[in-house]
Amino acid sequence: MAWREGTLTRAAELEALCAWVQRSNPRSDDEALVLAIRRHLTAAREAARVARLNPHRRFRLFRNGPLIERATSNLDAAEAHLLNLLPPAYVLGQMPCLLRHVQCHLPPTDPRRQEFEAITGRLGIRDPDHPQLRDSVAVTPEAKLRIVDDERRKIVTIVRGASSAALREHVRLRSxxxxxxxxxxxxxxxxxxxxxxxxxxxxxxxxxFAPEETGIAAVVCPTNQSGPFIPLGGQPQPGIPLRDIDDVTxxxxxxxxxxxxxxxxxxxxxxxxxxxxxxxxxxxxxxxxxxxxxxxxxxxxxxxxxxxxxxxxxxxxxxxxxxxxxxxxxxxxxxxxxxxxxxxxxxxxxxxxxxxxxxxxxxxxxxxxxx
Structure with missing residues (x-):
């Protein structure tokens, strides 16, 4: 199915991005996050490849939906961990996409969305749908990187919340x-x-049905029709039999x-x-x-x-x-x-x-x- 191919492609993309971060900016305290990313990507691949359940279940109906949710949630978790590892310049380049992701899945009254829009406003990111973000003051590239680095935890938490909201939407859809x-x-x-x-x-x-006209009736069914007859209790007429309507039916x-x-x-x-x-x-x-x-x-x-x-x-x-x-x-x-x-x-x-x-x-x- 298409979602399986998309999951495998996205997992390979995140894995390559993780390897690039390790080589370009190796830090010993990132090993825990790197290990967690690999576990999440492995789980997503297992879901996409419909790996055998452990313990095995003989009958498993409607398994496709849980597999999609498992793959999606693990990819979202891996992406959130990567946002903690990526350099500020890379995260800054992703901010317009992250803003759209947050706006798609969090309502305008959500404090997390409002905080994220405030951060993007400080970065000078213009949003035609929200006039309050268009009048942003010009910020130097160095200041933008400092803002991203200072607000990284908020960015990761809010994006993760938007991904969780998106997953809940799909759960409601599947239900x-x-x-x-x-x-x-x-x-x-x-x-x-x-x-x-x-x-x-x-x-x-x-x-x-038994339409009757001048005392003469006929039983009409979807695929057959009887001859004319006179129902019991009716006035006899020559040449027309007197019959019970239930028997004719x-x-x-x-x-x-x-x-x-x-x-x-x-x-x-x-x-x-x-x-x-x-x-x-x-x-x-x-x-x-x-x-x-x-x-x-x-x-x-x-x-x-x-x-x-x-x-x-x-x-x-x-x-x-x-x-x-x-x-x-x-x-x-x-x-x-x-x-x-x-x-x-x-x-x-x-x-x-x-x-x-x-x-x-x-x-x-x-x-x-x-x-």
Whole structure:
């Protein structure tokens, strides 16, 4: 997967940076940090390579999410240790990137972010989104290096806090994704159970209608239709049999009725899913939430098609209780299948909110104030 390649690349980059620091500025008191960096990079590589668990577990579901979090947290820790080792000139060059990282993941009211912005303001770093940082006094390069060296502990602590906040955002995203996946599995199992039950017991909840005109009725099911008959208690007419409507329904209903209805509802839901994907913004996150949201619509459409026709058969909707042909039944199944969008749209909105909370750098940025 892409995150594994990115983890290995980032680990190699940090390892090379650590080796460069050791050679260019060797200090005996840095050995503890160097050893910690190596341990963190080893742990990140093990997560990326899906190393065997110790102790081994035979069944391990949804392991990909914890592996991503392990790799990310170890890379963040290694980077924080490196910031303690790197020379002030290098840290100074990284300050604009670190400022953006802090602003992406810490709210404007967070004291850590405010302190970091104050430090960057003293360094003369301009930020078009924050006018208070634009009127910075010119500072000499030597003074900038002294500021970075004096404020190094604050810089490292605040950047580490921003990285922890970013990781918590991804944890919330993964948790929401897992809820969506679990709901999709449940809805899929429910749709399959309904289809199997209808196939084995087609008279248990038949989606058949009995329109009646001038005393003559006919049973209409999704895939079959009976001949005309007169219901019991009606006025006999020559050439038309007098029959019990329940018996005619049992003869007309077919095992594949519910399967066809659910397939039509699923098709309509697939169209709604395609339309929803068109409106959803792109995402660089690694958990596939947009795909999970799109998949949720499919079994939901199958179930809503069945439930909608069941409500119509129970005369829940006045005036729409006597469909005349099988085509009308399937057309309403199409409508009810697409209508799942009324429910899943709320889930889509919540999913987009969760994605927006993670993609801090992708949010539209406010332009500079007009002069």
């Amino acid at each position: 929401f994704r897992n809820v969506v996946v679990a709901t999709t599995v449940f809805m899929t199992a429910l749709a399959i159970a309904v289809a199997v039950t209808g196939f084995l017991h087609q008279t248990l909840f038949p989606l058949c 049992a003869e007309t209903a077919r095992p594949q009725d519910l399967i066809v209805v659910e397939l039509v509802g699923l098709t309509a839901a697939a169209i709604a899913s395609a339309a929803a994907i068109r409106r959803m913004k792109g995402s660089s996150e690694r958990y596939g939430l947009p795909v999970a949201l799109a998949a949720l619509k499919l079994p939901t459409g199958a179930v809503t098609a069945f439930l909608g026709l069941l409500l119509m058969r129970g005369q829940f909707i006045p005036g729409l209780s006597a469909l005349d042909t099988s085509a009308q039944i399937l057309a309403w199944a199409l409508v009810f299948g697409y209508a799942q969008q009324l429910f899943t749209r709320l889930v889509d909105q919540q999913g987009q909110t969760v994605l927006d909370s993670v993609r801090g750098a992708d949010r539209p940025q406010r332009g500079p104030d007009p002069a």
